[in-house]
Amino acid sequence: GNPAIIPEVSAVFAEEIQQLLDAQSLTSTLGYYSTPQGDSEFIDVIATFLNQRYNWGISSKNIMLTNGSQNSFFYLFNLLAGNMPNGSHKKILFPLSPEYIGYMDLGLSDDMFTSNKPSIDMLNEQQFKYRIDFDKLKISDDIAAICVSRPTNPTGNVISDAELLKLDQLAQQHNIPLIVDNAYGFPFPGAIYTEARPHWHENIILGMSLSKFGLPGVRTGIMVANENIISAMSSINGITCLAPNNLGARIVTRLFSDTDNKVIALRDNFIRPFYRAKMEKALDLAKTVFTDLPVLIHKPEGAFFLWLWCQNLPVSSRELYQRLKNRKVFVIPGEDFFVDIDEDWAHQRQCLRINYALDDKQLERGLYIIAEELKTLYAE
Numbered sequence: 145g146n147p148a149i150i151p152e153v154s155a156v157f158a159e160e161i162q163q164l165l166d167a168q169s170l171t172s173t174l175g176y177y178s179t180p181q182g183d184s185e186f187i188d189v190i191a192t193f194l195n196q197r198y199n200w201g202i203s204s205k206n207i208m209l210t211n212g213s214q215n216s217f218f219y220l221f222n223l224l225a226g227n228m229p230n231g232s233h234k235k236i237l238f239p240l241s242p243e244y245i246g247y248m249d250l251g252l253s254d255d256m257f258t259s260n261k262p263s264i265d266m267l268n269e270q271q272f273k274y275r276i277d278f279d280k281l282k283i284s285d286d287i288a289a290i291c292v293s294r295p296t297n298p299t300g301n302v303i304s305d306a307e308l309l310k311l312d313q314l315a316q317q318h319n320i321p322l323i324v325d326n327a328y329g330f331p332f333p334g335a336i337y338t339e340a341r342p343h344w345h346e347n348i349i350l351g352m353s354l355s356k357f358g359l360p361g362v363r364t365g366i367m368v369a370n371e372n373i374i375s376a377m378s379s380i381n382g383i384t385c386l387a388p389n390n391l392g393a394r395i396v397t398r399l400f401s402d403t404d405n406k407v408i409a410l411r412d413n414f415i416r417p418f419y420r421a422k423m424e425k426a427l428d429l430a431k432t433v434f435t436d437l438p439v440l441i442h443k444p445e446g447a448f449f450l451w452l453w454c455q456n457l458p459v460s461s462r463e464l465y466q467r468l469k470n471r472k473v474f475v476i477p478g479e480d481f482f483v484d485i486d487e488d489w490a491h492q493r494q495c496l497r498i499n500y501a502l503d504d505k506q507l508e509r510g511l512y513i514i515a516e517e518l519k520t521l522y523a524e
Contacts, residue, residue, distance in 0.1 A: 146360060147333075147448070148422070148501040152414045153358045156406070160395045173394045180382035181374070182209025186393035189401040190366065197331055200344050205371045208378050209388040212363035213327055213353040218250045219380045220323065220349065220367070225288040226253030234288035236323075239311060240276045242451075242481030242495070244297045244325065258287075258484040264491075266440075270431050272453060273443045274301055278310065283318045289349075290315050293325035295336055295446025298481050298497035300423075302329075302340050302445040309343070316347055321373075323349045328447040333357040334411035335419045336446035346370040354392045356447075357415070364392030419448050419501065426450055426500035426507060433511045437518050448501040451478075452514075457494040458521050464496065467517050473510045 164170050181187065187207045194200055210216040225234040233253070241259035248257065260281050262274035283290070290311055295302045303311075308324070315322040328335040330342050333356045344350050350368040354360075365388075367377060381388060399406040423444050430441050430450055442451035457464065461477035468475055478495025485492055496514070500507055 146499070146501070147356050147358060148418065150358060150414055150418050153410055156399070156410060157358065157395055160398060163398065164394060169394065173390045176390075177387040178209075178390050178393075179378075180387050181378040182207075182381075182388045183390050183393035183397075186397045186400070189397055193400045193407070194331070194344075194368070198342060198344070202344075202368060206368055206374060208367050208374045208381070209393060210365040210367065210377070210381065211385060211388050213325070213351050213355065213365035214246055214250075215363070216351050216365040216367050216377075217247060217325070219377045220351075220373075221247070221250050221256065221291075222252050223373075223376055223380070224321070225256050226251055233286060235286055237283065237287045237290050238483065239281055239290055239292055240274060240296065240301070240303065241483065241485055242274075242296075242298055242478065242492070243291075243483065244293050245476065245480050246297075247291070248480065248483055259482065261485055261489065267443060270434065270440055271443045272440045274299060276303060276307055276311070281314070283314060283320075287318070287320060289321045289323050291323040291325070293327070294340065295328045297328070297447055298449050298476065298478075299442040299451040300444035300447045300449050301442065302336060302338050305339070305341055305343070312343065312348065321347055321349050321369075323351070325351045327351065327353045328356050332407055332411055332415075334416040335448060336416075337420050337423060338445045340446075344368060349373060354396060357396075357410075359392055359395065362392030362395065363389065422448060422500050425504065426498075429508055429511060433515045434518075437515060437522065439518065448499060450498040450500055452496045452498065453491070454494050454496065454518060457518075458524065460493040461496055462493075464517065464521070468514060471513050471517070473513045475510075475514070 164173060187204045190207055191202050191204050194202060221236055225236050227233055235256055235258050238259035240262055243259060260277060263277040265273045265275060267273060292303060292311065312322050330336060335356060352366040354362060354364040427444060438455040440453040444450060462479055465475055465477040476497040479493055482492040
């Protein structure tokens, strides 16, 4: 899931780091803890940035920082679900499976996650698309929250605005929060290639990050939620790490506060066009490489992954993964992205995730090797 290095974006970050040096701000950046909530100047700037674009009416009390979004979701899931003080046991519901593999091991209690089997739309041009099967989406009393990533890692799926609103309504009806992981979406980094508007109010917990914006190494997660959630998660920050790091926030503060809208310019002029061009090239290449094989590609609407469905695959995707690994081709097998799904559903053992945010020649070579292995397996 590592993002690409986009030279124009990296150059802007280098300028901002130099600005920190020139303004003698490095001492305050590296030499002092922030509050457990995170760097206050950056939080104020983000609140203004979001209000100007979406009129959400948030304040600095609705935002906190963590050491990366994985850190954010570890706090959040264990705050809301698992073994509760009253003896009950709560779960996080993923309404659309497959879902992000990084969630699956975050629970401190057993059996903390469950998911809903999707419906599948068969599309033209060797493509398909998962959709939320609302008819089979059951929200029982043990569900603590609904969680969806948008765009979705691993498939590049983007649930529609209408689907998101329907999830929001269901969450409110059951008095549970809706968690939206927005690591790839709008307003930044904008690795999304279809219509999708961000949505927030006090029953929604919105997760964002600087990683896919181009700064995965600084580990900066951003959470937008009601004041109670922010206060609780800030307290966990204080207990576990005293405070989140300052560096990521300080590098980008001017970009978010600048009247020239540098964040939006970077998104629209470099980040989004870069990943969209990568997606289009990867999709065209995959259609060519797999044209004579029973392989379908999930419609790539966001992020930077191709999700392959190898229909009637003679072995599990885990075994295919091992065969590819032996040939120095690294993919992620599909099984681990489906949680608490009926074991009899063979589809979950027929999928692979491929990252296309890499060198074009590497991608082409990898896809051809995957095709060679598949031809051998289907022939056998």
